[in-house]
Amino acid sequence: MTGIYDVTIVGAGPAGLFSSFYSGLREMKTKIIDNQKTLGGKIHAYPEKMIWDVGGLTPVLGEQLMEQLAEQATTFDPTVILERKIINIEKTKDGHFVLITNYGEEHFSKTIILAVGSGILAPKKIGLEGEERYIQTNLHYMVDSLKNFKDKTVLISGGGHSAIDWANTLEPIAKKVIITYRKGEFIGHEAEITKLKNSSAEIVFYTNIVGFEGETHIEKAILEHVETGEKSAINVDEVIINHGYDKDNTLFEQSKVNLKLHEKYGLKGNPFGVTSEPGIFAAGDSLNYEGKLHLIAGAFQDAVHAVNQAKQLIEPKADQMAMVSSHNELLKDKNKKIYDNLVIG
Incomplete structure (x- = not known):
């Protein structure tokens, strides 16, 4: 099938953006689809809010965090589709997926990572x-x-x-x-x-x-x-x-795949991002399980687990996780440029 991706990430908030970076690190053909005009997800609701709880970052404005996440997410040149809402997911005869947008477009993928929070959100009036x-x-x-x-x-x-x-x-x-x-x-x-x-x-x-x-x-x-x-x-x-927010769970509820909702909100899954539908994984507030950490920091771990599960589903002999970034061959040239700038100035 032409035009098929290894993984399609639905949602471009922190969980989706870090999923994009990590799937690139794992050499997966990646696509991101989001209904907003720019990358960043729910952080768009508080661009000037100071964020203190992301490990390794001193207090950072929401706007700045969005910019940094977006830059990191596009490190490996994923395909980015904006201003498109996924309204349905179907399974193909060969076990892959077709994601259908509100414009009737079809996107084909071997696996999916849902990172849309607990559904598309709109502030309660x-x-x-x-x-x-x-x-x-x-x-x-x-x-x-x-x-x-x-x-x-x-x-x-x-x-x-x-x-x-x-x-x-x-x-x-x-x-x-x-x-x-x-x-x-x-x-x-x-x-x-x-x-x-x-x-x-x-x-x-x-x-x-x-x-x-x-x-x-x-x-x-x-x-x-x-x-x-x-x-x-x-x-x-x-x-x-x-x-609070009104939650649009239409994608979860109407897709022609077996997605089970958690009794609180989001999808029912486990800490490895596995949902009730094989091949569809979740990260961030889209995913709920016992011990879930509903913080941006928790979204990053969810993203890594979801990508690793997707990678091993496509390539069962693949390593359970990517080599750490400081030694990863894919980042060798990028690391050199950064080191050269630090030394040369």
């Missing part, structure tokens, strides 16, 4: 009158630029990791940060919650945003106490909504 109008001005579901919030009164709605992170990030930048949450305690990392509670941010528990006032911009937000129903209006300059 607050669903209030005037929402679409305000999105054009000062209602935000993602934070693209921190300078938009400098010296502003910022209201953040939500009580999970993302809301807490943004509150801590914006607190030294904004004039004032107010965070409102419908429950009485936050859900997140202990250190970040403690940091928030010890900051100047105003925390308002047991409240929901139930309305906005303003013609083209939100000028006031209406808060309602979840128990008493008492309402209050506060003046705001910017509003950020962090209510």
Whole structure:
């Protein structure tokens, strides 16, 4: 079959991008397909967020991490297909796979690595009158630029990791940060919650945003106490909504292959990236198993395991893993150029 790839990686976030690098290291003919315009995956939602938990990297902005991951992912010149959504996967008579896009295109592959998180994500909308109008001005579901919030009164709605992170990030930048949450305690990392509670941010528990006032911009937000129903209006300059994401699991649920979903989210599999469909592997938040580490650092290990499994399925006599990068013959010339630059300057 012409045009068939050894591995096709669906999703270009950290798990997919590192899968691309590692499959190139294993000399596999590789293709990446993603529905966004550029590589980076979910990190697009927080380009100016500081990321601290990637081993070996000092704190790095999301935007910078995306750039570095993308550069690494294309080291071995994989085929990259962007702005295409895979809507179905079928198995061919010879045991390979055909991936079908929303444009009706077909991509053929011996193996697949699914790295689409727990499905294509879209921020959950607050669903209030005037929402679409305000999105054009000062209602935000993602934070693209921190300078938009400098010296502003910022209201953040939500009580999970993302809301807490943004509150801590914006607190030294904004004039004032107010965070409102419908429950009485936050859900997140202990250190970040403690940091928030010890900051100047105003925390308002047991409240929901139930309305906005303003013609083209939100000028006031209406808060309602979840128990008493008492309402209050506060003046705001910017509003950020962090209510999680709606998950599109259409690919998992409708593909004509045997993909079993995990009871929590993502695909049911094991720590080696093996799913219920032979030849289809998963990495990152697409994959769920006991002891799963839902961090970017965990996505890298998932990626390596998935690629190694795919390689051995195609070539049963292949080594279980690639030679370490510092000694890998494929990187000999690249290493020399780097060393020469360090010495010569």
